[in-house]
Structure formats: structure tokens, C-alpha cells
Amino acid sequence: MAFGDSLTWGTDPVGGGRHAFADRWTSALAAGLGPQYAVIPEGLGGRTTVFDDHAAAFDRNGSKALPMLLATHSPLDLVIIMLGANDLKASISPSAHGALAGMGRLVEIVRSFPYRPQMPVPKVFVISPPHFRDCDNGEGPASGRIVAESHKLAAGYRQIAEANGCGFFDAATVATAHGSDGVHLDAQNTRAIGAALVEPVRAFLG
Incomplete structure (x- = not known):
């Protein structure tokens, strides 16, 4: 299961709407892995790691949604988490510290969830966005995000992954935000993210 935000849902900053x-990236990953794997996309625009967004029309708190989705889709071999970009909105948690704490909590939720008997505890793969x-017009990224704070996520997420025996991938090594909104x-x-994940995910699953 791929648990994420609009980057996983497929928001199209160029044409508007949603990517085909x-x-x-979840579809590219599935295509690369082949038919013996099933990739379940669970992306939601605006989703955070653990923070409520009271300006939204629906619940965007990832820590509230994740347990339900673990129950819905179990048994799972792997949970891939790519979140944090919305934590860094100016109105939510503009420094990277909040996203790092939130990612640690999500890993804990996956590990501690009361799965049904005979169902495995899935492995966790953390992706920094x-x-x-x-933006191309000279303004900063959408919703008051700070570019420098986004650069701090990879090192912090890597530490969380290593401390918890999770897989890790830095999506910034293969993907660049579009200049329309900077996000x-x-x-x-x-x-490119899905294609780059094929071999790391296959290796991590063994």
C-alpha cells in the first residue's frame, strides 16, 4: 500500500486535475514490479502525517486514516509512506521538526496495529518528497511553504528509517517540483519516482 498525499494521488500542476x-508513480511502480505484485494507491490531496487541517472540508490527518486503511487492505507485505509536504504549510507546521515527528508516529502505527491472527506485520518503506x-513567477512555494525546510526532510527521514529497520528513498534524487506552484x-x-522505486522495493521485500 502506498500511503501519501497529492503527490501520490497525482495532482497535475500543468493541466489541472489529475494525472492519467x-x-x-504508483502505476509506474506496479508496471515495473510486474503482475506478481499488487500496488494499492492511497493518496489524498492535502494529507499530513499527524496534523489536523481545520481549513479543509475533509479530514487530512494521516494518523487518523492509516489504521482504517491497514484494516481495509490487510494482509499487506509493505506500506510505503510519502508524506510531509503538507505538514510544511505555513498554517500547519512550517518547520521540518513536525514532519519528522509525524513520520515517526506513522511508522509506529504500522508496527503496533492489532492485525488479525496469522496476518503479518508489514514492512515499512519511507520516502522523503x-x-x-x-515558482516561475518569483513567489515562494504554495501555501507559504519554505524551500529550505523541505531540504531537511531526507536526512531526518533516513534516520527514522534506519532506526526502525525501514526502507528509505529520497524522491528528490529523481524528481523536481514544477514551477507553477513549487510543490x-x-x-x-x-x-520517475515509481520507476526509481522498482529495484529498491523489490530488494527490500526480498
């Missing part, structure tokens, strides 16, 4: 199914960038990805960069 084949262009979403692509860095923010200034979201065009189709090429979205697909």
Missing part, C-alpha cells in the same frame, strides 16, 4: 492513471522550489510534479517527474 499510467502517469502516477521532492524539494520545494520557488507538485508534472507527469514525467511523477513517473
Whole structure:
């Protein structure tokens, strides 16, 4: 299961709306892994790790949604988590510290969930999202995000992953945010994440 936000859902910053199914990184990952694997996409625009967004019309708190989704989709071999970009909104938790604490909590939720008897505790694979960038019009990233704080997530997420025996991947090594809003990805960069994850995920699953 791929648990994420609009980067997983497939928000299209160029044409608006949503990327075609084949262009979403979860679809690219599934295609690369082959038919013996099933990738379940669970992306929601605006989702945070553990923070409530009271300005939204629906619940975006990942720590509230994750237990329900673990129960819905079990048994799972792996939970991939790519979150944190929305934690860094100015109105939520603009420094990286909040996202790091939130990611640690999500890993804990996966590990401690009361799975049904005979069902495995899934492995966890943590992804740090692509860095923010200034927009083409000279403004900063959407919703008051700070570019420098997005650069801090990878090192922190890597430490969390290593401390908990999780897999880790830095999506900023293969994908760059689009200049329209400084946060979201065009189709090429979205697909690039899924393609780059194929071998690391296969190796991590053994």
C-alpha cells in the first residue's frame, strides 16, 4: 500500500486535475514490479502525517486514516509512506521538526496495529518528497511553504528509517517540483519516482 498525499494521488500542476492513471508513480511502480505484485494507491490531496487541517472540508490527518486503511487492505507485505509536504504549510507546521515527528508516529502505527491472527506485520518503506522550489513567477512555494525546510526532510527521514529497520528513498534524487506552484510534479517527474522505486522495493521485500 502506498500511503501519501497529492503527490501520490497525482495532482497535475500543468493541466489541472489529475494525472492519467499510467502517469502516477504508483502505476509506474506496479508496471515495473510486474503482475506478481499488487500496488494499492492511497493518496489524498492535502494529507499530513499527524496534523489536523481545520481549513479543509475533509479530514487530512494521516494518523487518523492509516489504521482504517491497514484494516481495509490487510494482509499487506509493505506500506510505503510519502508524506510531509503538507505538514510544511505555513498554517500547519512550517518547520521540518513536525514532519519528522509525524513520520515517526506513522511508522509506529504500522508496527503496533492489532492485525488479525496469522496476518503479518508489514514492512515499512519511507520516502522523503521532492524539494520545494520557488515558482516561475518569483513567489515562494504554495501555501507559504519554505524551500529550505523541505531540504531537511531526507536526512531526518533516513534516520527514522534506519532506526526502525525501514526502507528509505529520497524522491528528490529523481524528481523536481514544477514551477507553477513549487510543490507538485508534472507527469514525467511523477513517473520517475515509481520507476526509481522498482529495484529498491523489490530488494527490500526480498
